[in-house]
Amino acid sequence: MIGELDADAVVGYFRGKSILITGSTGFLGKVLVEKILRVQPDVKKLFLLIRAADIESAKHRVATEVTGREIFQVLKQKHGDKFDDFIQEKVCPLAGDIVYKNLGLDNAKLTELSKEIDIIVNGAATTNFYERYDVTFDTNVMGAKHICEFTKRCNKLKMLLHVSTAYVAGEQEGILPEKPFLLGETLREGAHLDIESELNLIKEARKEVKANCSSERVEKRTMKELGLKRAREFGWPNTYVFTKAMGEMLLGHLRGDLPTVIIRPSIEQLTSILNEPLPGWMEGIRTIDSFIIGSAKQALSIFLVDLNLIMDVRYDGVAIAAHSEDQAAQSIYHVTSSLRNPAPYAVLVDSGHRYFLHNPPRFEENGEPVRLSRMCFFQTLPRFRAYMAVKFRLPLEILRLRNIAMLGAFSRRYGDLSRKYRYVMHMAELYAPYALFKGWAALMKANKQQGKSRGYDFGFDPKSIDWDKYFYSVHIPGVIKYLCD
Secondary structure, eight states: OOEEEOHHHHHHHTTTOEEEEEOTTSHHHHHHHHHHHHHOTTOOEEEEEEOOSSHHHHHHHHHHHTTTSGGGHHHHHHHGGGHHHHHHHHEEEEEOOTTSGGGGOOHHHHHHHHHHOSEEEEOOOOOOTTOOHHHHHIIIIIHHHHHHHHHTTOSSOOEEEEEOOGGGGTTOOEEOOOOOOOTTOOSSTTOOOOHHHHHHHHHHHHHHHHHTTOOHHHHHHHHHHHHHHHHHHTTOSSHHHHHHHHHHHHHHHHOTTSOEEEEEEOGGGOOOOSSSSSTTOOOSOOTTHHHHHHHHHTOOOEEEOOTTSEEOOOOOHHHHHHTOTTSOSEEEEEEOOTTTSOEEHHHHHHHHHHHHHHSOOOOSTTOOOOOOOOOEEESSHHHHHHHHIIIIIHHHHHHHHHHHHTTTTTHHHHHHHHHHHHHHHHHHHHHHHHHTOOEEOOOOSEEEEOOEETTEEOOOOGGGOOHHHHIIIIIHHHHHHHHOO
């Protein structure tokens, strides 16, 4: 059991600690870095592993992609002219990458770190659902292995926190258990997964592509299709969640006696900041944000989602990190809201429609408000396919026949529309498991949850969130401000 989560204990936990963080240039990474520095300025050091050619490039990336972002404005106001000095004292960029053995660091730096690090937070990941298999495997699987190998060198390491995803469960329905994946386990009955064989398969596939002198474009498509094929063969819907599951397997197998925590946030919950330091702030378009942007620009007339299904929209890895050191050797937490404070998609849709009625977007060339119209939602993939076939595929077929009759007069138009149609259908197939997800990833290990102290809000308890108010007053305005400008 996590037990009673007290904000003062969370803040105190990080005092005097040295923490290695991977993935700090990502959305969650910079939120974590900012929050630790703001709530606990007495943290000893944050070592940020940055993908860069050298230390100067790493420092530049941290300055521009992490501490230079708007989310740090409260911290900048707090420290004033001494902000840069504070960052230089507390933040140490490292030029490296988890895809490499020893994290791409030299022996001298490895030795220094091994004596310093108290906690490792592994947030680096390739999250694209349809990324190349080799690229995703290197980061999500081999990266987990390299992190585990590095932990063996750390003399004072107290905990490894690994960020995974609730969707490693695949397309299961009902309450999803917080249980680890065993090495070789799959979601398809009777199948056995050999991670070493997957690595060899990737190497052979790349060798074959190069032997055939294929173009870079062909190689990219081949590796993408291979990842999707292998994922579905073992029961996972895409390459991302498949490789994240394999990463969890390796962590469980290689961690030894090291206290290891795996947090599994859901994809939808990576939304804008609720309260502090900057309500509504976000980076990158999330799953539900495509609906909001499409509504704002009136560029999306249909959407694949069951409005009665529940989405998850909360996250706080800082608290989980601070309260897991004394737990069992391996703990898994679903960091979600679906069971304790359900938020159906209908709440987002209703909030969005009201927001744009009251605040009409002005994207027309003449500055006139965009005329709002209701979006059409499809609750099943077959219904979506049927609509697309009648509305778009049939006209495309007619255009194809006209193009033949007119000796290729419409070739360019047919080619453009055909590619767009295939892209939409591909994305629908790829995202359907999430838009129509019927699992409940509940945080089962917590009992009493608190979270506010000294002006800091960790948002432990999703019961405290009014979803309609959050979407209408915080998240949707944040999407318009940070993603639509």
